Amino acid sequence: MKEKELHRGVVPFLNCKDHLVSKETYEIMLNEQKEMLVTSPIPSDLHKYYDSEEYQSHHNSKKTFLNFIYNTVKKQSFKRKRRLFQNGKPNKTLLDIGAGTGDFLLYCKENKFDVTGVEPSKSARNIAKEKGIELYEELKEVLDRKFDVITMWHVLEHVPNLYEYLEQLKTLLNENGKLIIAVPNFKSYDAEYYKEFWAAYDVPRHLWHFSKKSIHTLFESVQMKVTKVHPLKFDSFYVSLLSEKNKTGKTNYLKAFWVGLKSNMKASQTKEYSSLIYELKHS
Incomplete structure (x- = not known):
């Protein structure tokens, strides 16, 4: 696996605890060359680490004030996200990877997009289905298609087969299409302030931890380039x-x-926001 290259020559950076599910401790290692962090070790069975009612993207829960805040801001952000890829062309094809319970796709569908989604969680897919959004379980099920827009909202950090995924994203994107990826930024002040307690490390679900340099470098390896970077200030x-x-x-x-x-x-001043949105296209 090419991902082994990302673990080669790494140095210790932080020890972090899984606060959500297992309470286990994982080591976060620094790949200085790529300015990227990697979680070690990567569990063989990652699915069980998502088995929590507190894992927001797989549930519709509004039982707590924190859940209410999350869901309210999520819905308000949809219009801003749409502006990143909406222009005059009608009936654009859109693929959302890590679609959760389908709320973003439902919003885009209501705004005249031809939508497709991928979501590995069965419970999340079932909730999306109740909203009229049918989701695929795996990306390989749509690899024979092309899309004008591909979105990944805080998903890339979860992907075990990272380089294979980058190649697949390139293949799925139309020649003049736009890929939009949002990921946490470990170079931000809040990451520096909270250190091992920074919630966006979220080990072991987050396998990779990106900086702007690492995103540029990784996508250059598959002949794609970053065209714009936007902040996610609420994060x-x-x-x-x-x-x-x-x-x-x-x-x-x-x-x-x-x-x-x-x-x-x-x-x-620094442009190192807590999370960043990257617009990418074929180079």
Whole structure:
């Protein structure tokens, strides 16, 4: 597997705990050449680490105030996301990978897109089906097709076969199509502040941890290039809220808001926001 190259010559960076499911500790290693972090070891059975009611993208739960915040902001973000790829052409084909419970695809379908989605979680697919959104389980089921737009909202960090996935994304994208990827940024202030408690490390579900340099380098290896980078400013607040709970065992809205605000203020100069959206195309 080519992914072994990403583990070669790495040095220790942090030890992080799985706060969500197993409570196990994993080592995060630094690949200095690519400016990228890798989780070690990668569990052989990753599926069981997603078996939690708190794993937001697979559930519709609004039982807690935190879930309510997540779902409210998620829906409000759809219009902004659509603006990244909507132009005059009607009936664009759109593939959303890691579609969760189908809310984003439903929104795009209502806005005249020809939508397709992939989601490995059976429970999430069932919820999407109730909304009229049929999802495929695996990417290989759509590899014979081409799409004008491909989106991955906080999904690339979960993919075990990373290089194979990059090749498949290139194959799936139309010649003049647009690939849009959102991932956490470990170079942000909130990551630096919370260190091993930073919720966006989310080991072992997050196998890779990206910087801007690593995204550019990885996609250049499959002849794709980054054309634009956008901030996801709300992520600093939400991730800080989860990080506070990881660190102290308590939900501290005021402290999380302050750290999130400071992160965005610093990023206004450095451009190292908590999460970043990358627009890519064939080079």
